[in-house]
Amino acid sequence: MSKLKGKNIYLAKGLLFLLPATAVYVFFAVIPFFDNLILSFHSWSGFGGKEFVGFSNFIEAFRDKNFLLAIKNSVYLGFASSLVSVIVGVLLAWLLLYVGSGIGGFFRTILFSPSMIPAVITALIFSFVFEPEMGILNRLFEAMGLESLKHAWLTNKSTVLNCILFVSAWKQVGLTMVLCFAGMQSIPKSLFEAARMEGAGEGAIFLRIILPLVMSFVQLSAIFALMAGLKIYDTVLALTNGGPGKFSVVMPMWIMQNAFSFNHYGYGASMSLIFVVIVLLSMVLAKGVVKGETYEL
Amino acid sequence: MNSKKESAERRGAMTVISYVILGLAVILVAYPILFLIFTSLKTSQEFYVNLFGIPRDFQWANYPRAWNTGHLGMYFMNSVVVTVASVLLTVVFSALGGYALGKMNIPRSELIIMAFMTFNFIPGIAIYISLYTMMAKFRMLGSYFALIAPYTAWQIPFSMYIFKKFFETVPMDIIESSRIDGCSELRTFRSVVLPLITPALATVVVFNFINNWGELMWAQITTASSINMKTLTVGLLNFKTEMGVEWGQYSAGLCLVTVPLLLLFGYFQKYFIAGLTQGAVKG
Missing domain, CATH: 1.10.3720.10 (MetI-like)
Incomplete structure (x- = not known):
């Protein structure tokens, strides 16, 4: 009886402990989200009354060429940067198993450091790299006598998206590598020794033992990279501002412009909901594709 | 005995490959950041003639100016x-x-x-x-x-x-x-x-x-x-x-x-x- 009463006291105190976090989150995230949901069915310029327009904002969105292009770009950047950073990150993590722990720690620190730098800054650094006249990349090709490889990287339609992809992956790979390396380190060394005794090659050990055992880490980092790529905004803004023309526009950028530059708040709200659906669907899809099975070690 | 030797050789080769690839990756990541730091210590004139290298004359005054x-x-x-x-x-x-x-x-x-x-x-x-x-x-x-x-x-x-x-x-x-x-x-x-x-x-x-x-x-x-x-x-x-x-x-x-x-x-x-x-x- 008294034990039950004691439990209830802790429950009441527990709810009190949980209250500040919940209240702040509800007020600054949950309420605005549902308000946004209502707004998406209205036409509103920011001043005066809101006019209920039903689904017409959503219908307009699917006729909006720039929005469709933005969806295509964001989805491409999401899945491609997830793929690239997972492949490169897993390979680097594997190679780290072969180097001494001292130098390995140094390698990890350097390779992880881009994850610490704000995305705007990495993009501004790379605008130095890709700049056509003074940029490092073109000057490097010039110095090597490979003039034919010079490009106006960020204003050329055939290179701009993959330049953005490169910058995004450059920033993301370190996190993937660190997470997967942590997974690989937890595999008992005796497993490798046993496989080597049986005559297994290093490649076979990677494919048959290491990779299956770190799949849950791979899945997690794939989802992190996918989310970062789908929501990419800072990098694109600082590198290209959506250019040339609207060629590299991404979803958050087009929604921002419609809401805050053109004052089409209702239209922006409805596009942002389509964006939410795309993000959640992509996540479910990615979870299905990269199955993370947990193994008891 | 023979397979043990082979296995050790394979590991040795992998170690060399690992150092080479990781070294290249480190350069690819570190250089843009170093480039930024180098550039922050150059005059504009030097930037044009010495794009890639370490600054010849460290311009610390760039920081207070910025x-x-x-x-x-x-x-x-x-x-x-x-x-x-x-x-x-x-x-x-x-x-x-x-x-x-x-x-x-x-x-x-x-x-x-x-x-x-x-x-x-x-x-x-x-x-x-x-x-x-x-x-x-x-x-x-x-x-x-x-x-x-x-x-x-x-x-x-x-x-x-x-x-x-x-x-x-x-x-x-x-x-x-x-x-x-x-x-x-x-x-x-x-x-x-x-x-x-x-x-x-x-x-x-x-x-x-x-x-x-x-x-x-x-x-x-x-x-x-x-x-x-x-x-x-x-x-x-x-x-x-x-x-x-x-x-x-x-x-x-x-x-x-x-x-x-x-x-x-x-x-x-x-x-x-x-x-x-x-x-x-x-x-």
Whole structure:
């Protein structure tokens, strides 16, 4: 009886402990989200009354060429940067198993450091790299006598998206590598020794033992990279501002412009909901594709 | 015997390949950052003739010049105030919440944290439009509050998740005995449980600091019409045009944001990564 009463006291105190976090989150995230949901069915310029327009904002969105292009770009950047950073990150993590722990720690620190730098800054650094006249990349090709490889990287339609992809992956790979390396380190060394005794090659050990055992880490980092790529905004803004023309526009950028530059708040709200659906669907899809099975070690 | 030798040879070859590839990767990552630092110490004239290398004559004066140009010093202080305040608040709120969910008999605590985490996947722009109009209605645009309060809120789900995971590993006996000794719940939390989860604390602080220090979109929206409230990321985007082609000063401005972050978290990185992998993967 008294034990039950004691439990209830802790429950009441527990709810009190949980209250500040919940209240702040509800007020600054949950309420605005549902308000946004209502707004998406209205036409509103920011001043005066809101006019209920039903689904017409959503219908307009699917006729909006720039929005469709933005969806295509964001989805491409999401899945491609997830793929690239997972492949490169897993390979680097594997190679780290072969180097001494001292130098390995140094390698990890350097390779992880881009994850610490704000995305705007990495993009501004790379605008130095890709700049056509003074940029490092073109000057490097010039110095090597490979003039034919010079490009106006960020204003050329055939290179701009993959330049953005490169910058995004450059920033993301370190996190993937660190997470997967942590997974690989937890595999008992005796497993490798046993496989080597049986005559297994290093490649076979990677494919048959290491990779299956770190799949849950791979899945997690794939989802992190996918989310970062789908929501990419800072990098694109600082590198290209959506250019040339609207060629590299991404979803958050087009929604921002419609809401805050053109004052089409209702239209922006409805596009942002389509964006939410795309993000959640992509996540479910990615979870299905990269199955993370947990193994008891 | 023979296969053992072969196996050792294969390992030796792999070690060489590993050093080569990892070395190249390190150059690919480190050089752009080093290039930025080198450029920040060059005159514009030197930038044109010596693009790739170490500066011949270190122009330290680029730093104070950058600090005093285009309000960069003011933006730096704004970023410090906003980031420190919001990180502190998030840590307090989410540690309390994580403790409650992990150790205080709240029913369906797993479901509650999953609800927070799922909501956290929603892209910010689906929140910003309405939040902007709310802030405008309360005449809060262009105040520290308009940045600090939302930043505090948005970092709560992940932080609380990490705290909950770590609190769950604290044995109940320790908490029970502190309660029996007559400590209040807050006292138990602060002086008995919290010291046991310092890796979680380091993880949450570092993670939130990186995110809030580097946040751009909401800062752009809410400080659009108030020059005095801009944060560093917003300021630096406009900085390029204000500096013209003063490459040295411009790079010094970018370094002012980057180098302190790298130095500070180069130190914390070990705890941060340990906490992140433990919290994110187990369970």
